[in-house]
Amino acid sequence: MQQIACHECDLVHTVPKMAVGTSARCVRCGSVLFSIKAQSIDRTLAWTIAGLVLYGVAVSFPFLTMKSGAIMQQTALLSGMQQLFLQGEIVLATLVLLTCVLIPLLQMLILLYVFLPLKLNIRAIYAIPTFRLFQHFRPWSMIEIYMLGILVAIVKLAKIATIVPGLAVGAFGLLVIVLTCAISSIDTHLIWQRLGSD
Amino acid sequence: MSQEDSGVLSLPVTPEARIQTGRGFSIIWVVPIIALLIGGLLTYKAMSEKGPVITITFESAEGLEAGKTAIKYKDLEIGKVSKIELKDDLSGVVVTAEMRRDTERYMTDKTEFWVVRARVAAGEVSGLGTLFSGAYIGCNPASEGGPRQAFSGLDKPPVLTAGLPGSHFILQSASLGSLDLGSPVYYRGIKVGQVVDYNFDKTADSIQLKVFINAPFHEKVRQHTRFWNASGVDFTVDATGVKLNTQSLVSILLGGITFDTQHDRPMAQAEENSTFQLFENYQSSTEKSYAIKRYYWLYFNQTVRGLSAGAPVEIKGIKIGEVVNVELQFDLRTEDFRIPVLIMIEPERIKALITKAGNVVKNEEVSSRILASQQDDQTHKRIQLLVDKGLRAQLKTGNLLTGQLYVDLDFYRDAMPEKLAIENGYLVLPTMPTPIMQVVDRLDHLLKAIEQIQFDKIGQSVETAVKDLSTLLVELKSLFNKINSETIPQINNETLPKINTSLDELKKTLAGIDQMLGADSALNYNTRKITDEFSTAIRSLRSLIELLERNPQALLLGKEGEKK
Numbered sequence: 001m002q003q004i005a006c007h008e009c010d011l012v013h014t015v016p017k018m019a020v021g022t023s024a025r026c027v028r029c030g031s032v033l034f035s036i037k038a039q040s041i042d043r044t045l046a047w048t049i050a051g052l053v054l055y056g057v058a059v060s061f062p063f064l065t066m067k068s069g070a071i072m073q074q075t076a077l078l079s080g081m082q083q084l085f086l087q088g089e090i091v092l093a094t095l096v097l098l099t100c101v102l103i104p105l106l107q108m109l110i111l112l113y114v115f116l117p118l119k120l121n122i123r124a125i126y127a128i129p130t131f132r133l134f135q136h137f138r139p140w141s142m143i144e145i146y147m148l149g150i151l152v153a154i155v156k157l158a159k160i161a162t163i164v165p166g167l168a169v170g171a172f173g174l175l176v177i178v179l180t181c182a183i184s185s186i187d188t189h190l191i192w193q194r195l196g197s198d
Numbered sequence: 199m200s201q202e203d204s205g206v207l208s209l210p211v212t213p214e215a216r217i218q219t220g221r222g223f224s225i226i227w228v229v230p231i232i233a234l235l236i237g238g239l240l241t242y243k244a245m246s247e248k249g250p251v252i253t254i255t256f257e258s259a260e261g262l263e264a265g266k267t268a269i270k271y272k273d274l275e276i277g278k279v280s281k282i283e284l285k286d287d288l289s290g291v292v293v294t295a296e297m298r299r300d301t302e303r304y305m306t307d308k309t310e311f312w313v314v315r316a317r318v319a320a321g322e323v324s325g326l327g328t329l330f331s332g333a334y335i336g337c338n339p340a341s342e343g344g345p346r347q348a349f350s351g352l353d354k355p356p357v358l359t360a361g362l363p364g365s366h367f368i369l370q371s372a373s374l375g376s377l378d379l380g381s382p383v384y385y386r387g388i389k390v391g392q393v394v395d396y397n398f399d400k401t402a403d404s405i406q407l408k409v410f411i412n413a414p415f416h417e418k419v420r421q422h423t424r425f426w427n428a429s430g431v432d433f434t435v436d437a438t439g440v441k442l443n444t445q446s447l448v449s450i451l452l453g454g455i456t457f458d459t460q461h462d463r464p465m466a467q468a469e470e471n472s473t474f475q476l477f478e479n480y481q482s483s484t485e486k487s488y489a490i491k492r493y494y495w496l497y498f499n500q501t502v503r504g505l506s507a508g509a510p511v512e513i514k515g516i517k518i519g520e521v522v523n524v525e526l527q528f529d530l531r532t533e534d535f536r537i538p539v540l541i542m543i544e545p546e547r548i549k550a551l552i553t554k555a556g557n558v559v560k561n562e563e564v565s566s567r568i569l570a571s572q573q574d575d576q577t578h579k580r581i582q583l584l585v586d587k588g589l590r591a592q593l594k595t596g597n598l599l600t601g602q603l604y605v606d607l608d609f610y611r612d613a614m615p616e617k618l619a620i621e622n623g624y625l626v627l628p629t630m631p632t633p634i635m636q637v638v639d640r641l642d643h644l645l646k647a648i649e650q651i652q653f654d655k656i657g658q659s660v661e662t663a664v665k666d667l668s669t670l671l672v673e674l675k676s677l678f679n680k681i682n683s684e685t686i687p688q689i690n691n692e693t694l695p696k697i698n699t700s701l702d703e704l705k706k707t708l709a710g711i712d713q714m715l716g717a718d719s720a721l722n723y724n725t726r727k728i729t730d731e732f733s734t735a736i737r738s739l740r741s742l743i744e745l746l747e748r749n750p751q752a753l754l755l756g757k758e759g760e761k762k
Contacts, residue, residue, distance in 0.1 A: 039224045046226040050233035057237050061244070072268075167240060178229070 004033050004189075040187035041119050047182030048111040054178055055105060057171035064154075064169065068161035077101065077168055099142040104179060107141055110134040111182060118194055128195050138183070147176050249277070249299035254311045254335065256351040259291040261315055261333030269295055269311070269335045276301045276337060293351075295335070304339030305346055312336050312352040354379060356394060363413035364391065367468065369425050369455070371405045371476035376453035377427070383409050384428060384456045390415035393455070407476065409455065419468045420459045426477040428456040456480075490546055493522065495626040496539040496591045496605065505593060505603040511541050513607045519543035521605060540624070541591075541605055581618060581625060588613045590630040 005012045006026035013033060015024050023035030037043070058077055065074045075083070081101070084093035114131050117124040124130075150172075154163050256262070259282050269277035277297035285292055297305065314336045336355055371377075374396060383391035391411035399406040411419060455476065468474075502524055511519040523540040581589075588609040596604040607627075616628035631639070715721050745752055 039226065042224045043226045046224075046230045049230035053230065053233040053237040057240055061240065174233075178233070 006031060006033060034189035035187075036190075037185065037187045040185060040190055041115055043185040044111060044182055045115045045119055047178050047185060048108050048115065051104075051108050051175055051178040051182055052112070054171045054175040055108065058168045058175055059101075061168040061171065062166035063172075064150075064166055065164040066157065066161045067164065074166075076166075077172070096146070099140055100146040103137050103140045104143050104175070107134060107137055108179070108182070110137075111186075114191070114195075118191070131191065131195065141179070143172070143179065144176050147173055247299050249297035250302045250305055250347060251280075251294060251296050252277075252305055252347050252349060254293045254295065254349045254351045255285065255290050256293060256313060257290045257353060259293070261313065262291075262293060262335070263332060267293075267332065267334055269297065269337050270314075271337045271339055276339075277335075279335065293335070301339065303345075304341055306340050306343035307346050308340035308343040309346070309349065310338040310340075310352055310356055311349050312355045314355060362410070364411050365413075365416035365419070365468075365470045366394070367409050367411065367419060367425075368471055368473045369407040369409060369476040370399070370473060371407060371427070372478075374405050374407075375427055377407065377455065378453065382454045383411060384454055385411075385415050385418055386458070388415075390418075407455075417467055418459060419457065419472075421466055421468050421472070423457050423459045423468065423474065424477060425455055425457040425474050426480050428454045428480075490544065491519075492543045492545055493624045494541050494543065495621050495624050496541060496629050497626065498537045498539060498593060498629055500593070500631055502537050502539065502593065502603065504595070504601040505539065505605075509596070509602065509604050511543060511605040511607065513548075516547075518547045518607075538621075539605070541627075578618060578620075578625065581627075584609075585616055585618055585628060587611075589627070590616075591627050592630045593632050595632075 003012055003014050004024070006029060008031045009026060009029040011026055011028045013024070013026065015033065018024060018036050020036050020038045024033040025031065026033055061076070062074050063076050063080065065072065067073075078101070081093050081097050084096065110130055110133065113124060114127050114134070117127065150169065154165065157163055261267075262279060262282055264279055264282045267279040268275045269279070275298075277295045279293050279295045281294035283292045283294070312335070313333050315333045335351070338356060377393055377396070379393055379396070381393040382389045383393070391409055393407055394410045395408035397406055398404075409425075505521060505524055507521055507523055509521040510517045511521065519542045521539060522542045525538050525540075527536050527538055528534075529536060588611050589607060590610050590613050592606045592608065593603045594606045596602045610630060613628075613630065618628075619626045713719075
């Protein structure tokens with residue numbers, strides 16, 4: 001039997017043992033206290049690994065090929081940032097690089113670092129601060145927005161140039177979904193419980 | 199707090215069983231496995247697509263960009279520049295490029311690379327796209343030849359003709375003129391090909407142009423086809439009027455080559471890479487040219503004033519060659535001048551007539567073979583044969599006003615026999631003095647003979663003769679004086695009376711005779727008859743003599759008229 005405070009209204013509850021797939025709700029404000037997800041660690045780990053693979057594909061393969069007459073421009077994810085940087089948009093370039101490239105990668109690496117030992121019942125060093133860092137990064141991961149931007153650009157540019165989406169676009173799109181899945185499958189309650197159990 | 203307390207208190211005594219949470223393989227692991235499979239597949243594909251890495255040397259990296267400049271064949275990207283570096287000796291740049299995997303077998307010795315930039319030449323604008331997209335490297339892959347990784351780029355784009363039906367030909371020209379890569383080649387006004395390459399031929403000191411003629415027009419190029427430069431405007435004014443000869447406006451502006459084949463002689467189709475001469479214009483292309491040239495020496499002792507290099511060598515009025523050089527030599531041994539004249543004869547101008555089994559066969563190959571070989575013993579013999587028949591070279595006046603001379607070869611049956619010699623590798627043909635020179639020679643002889651007459655001696659003898667004559671006259675005079683003084687008086691005194699009497703007697707005698715031989719005397723009548731007979735006899739004798747004069751054989755055969 002454990003007690004938990006609602007993070008909305010701070011009402012402390014006693015939570016009974018729950019079955020998988022059920023969630024505990026606050027009796028006062030009705031917000032979800034936590035839910036027991038089936039195979040949470042396995043799922044997160046699986047999505048994370050899939051995400052890392054997709055990330056690799058997205059970064060290393062050509063992203064977009066733009067053709068207009070004889071002009072042909074092919075870009076990769078990173079070379080796009082490089083172009084921004086070269087054009088003097090240093091702040092923008094840094095921001096995009098951080099939010100769309102570095103932070104998602106860091107997130108996945110942290111998940112791997114934290115969840116793999118958990119799965120193998122090993123205790124990773126600095127697992128708690130690392131996982132806390134992950135929670136801090138969450139709002140800064142914006143690959144969905146980046147993806148949205150790309151889609152808008154493709155639609156807009158299609159009128160003046162022929163856009164041939166590369167492999168990386170697909171991979172990136174999948175990465176958005178996979179990363180969302182990975183993050184949503186994290187059972188924070190369970191993780192903290194496991195991390196704090198020793 | 200009470201809640202918490204009650205919670206603790208409500209803890210059951212018996213331990214609760216541990217709940218099993220999903221052991222073993224979970225379906226979720228399919229996701230990363232699929233992702234890994236796809237990723238692995240893509241990576242493998244990307245890795246396997248990586249072709250050979252090649253290096254190309256260029257003079258300049260103008261327009262080239264690492265990671266961006268593509269290598270293209272037929273506008274299809276087959277590689278990409280990955281790195282551009284300066285050459286160690288600063289003479290150029292080394293471009294490293296990653297090629298597609300399937301191009302590996304085309305990277306051979308014969309593969310060519312060049313930089314494609316915007317270019318306006320030979321009537322067409324090419325590579326305009328490169329103005330916006332930047333230059334790219336053109337490639338002409340060749341599957342034959344050994345594999346290679348390091349290439350040296352061309353300075354100018356070759357005209358792509360690989361795989362096109364047609365033939366290449368090589369044209370020799372003194373200068374490039376307004377021709378350039380891609381200059382059109384016309385056949386009867388149709389563009390049938392273009393200049394694909396040109397370079398300077400060091401050995402021949404001329405420009406070698408390579409042209410490509412598209413099928414089916416390459417069949418029109420025969421062994422005797424003439425190519426001429428149609429670049430310019432041919433403007434001639436002559437007795438027939440003003441003539442203006444041009445090709446299309448484009449070729450006037452940009453240059454071009456035209457070829458045509460005279461169909462009077464059937465000839466084999468020219469082979470790939472045959473060499474032709476490129477004539478300056480149509481006019482010069484129509485003049486026949488002869489490839490085979492043979493040289494002979496002629497030695498003249500007479501003056502060669504009026505004979506210059508380029509003067510024709512003729513046989514029976516037909517030009518067969520020309521004078522190449524006229525020199526003056528001083529023979530130290532004989533201490534005499536002599537003039538060797540080097541003539542060039544083009545044997546192809548003479549068509550050999552070969553009779554085979556009664557049919558006249560005109561075969562130019564045979565004719566040129568017979569006449570062409572210079573050092574051949576057989577040729578030597580053949581020319582010796584001609585010389586034996588009286589072949590001699592002679593200087594003749596071609597133009598009476600200017601005194602231009604030409605060399606005439608002809609047969610002189612009564613010429614002194616001569617033996618052929620070889621000097622400086624060339625046969626020496628015997629010569630004859632000029633007819634005018636012969637006359638001059640004879641006059642010379644005559645004058646010399648006249649000079650030899652001793653007029654002074656003649657004078658002396660005339661003088662003595664006159665002296666003798668005068669003494670003779672003096673003697674005659676004295677003789678006449680003597681006759682006058684002595685003989686005439688004697689005649690007057692003694693002789694004349696005697697003569698008078700004699701005359702009287704004679705008178706009497708004559709009267710007697712007159713009686714005997716008078717007009718109606720018998721003797722007179724008979725004599726007249728005899729005389730008539732005699733005259734008829736003489737007349738017939740005369741006709742006989744005349745007949746014999748005309749037909750002496752009449753003595754033996756009798757009169758012809760009687761026979762008939």
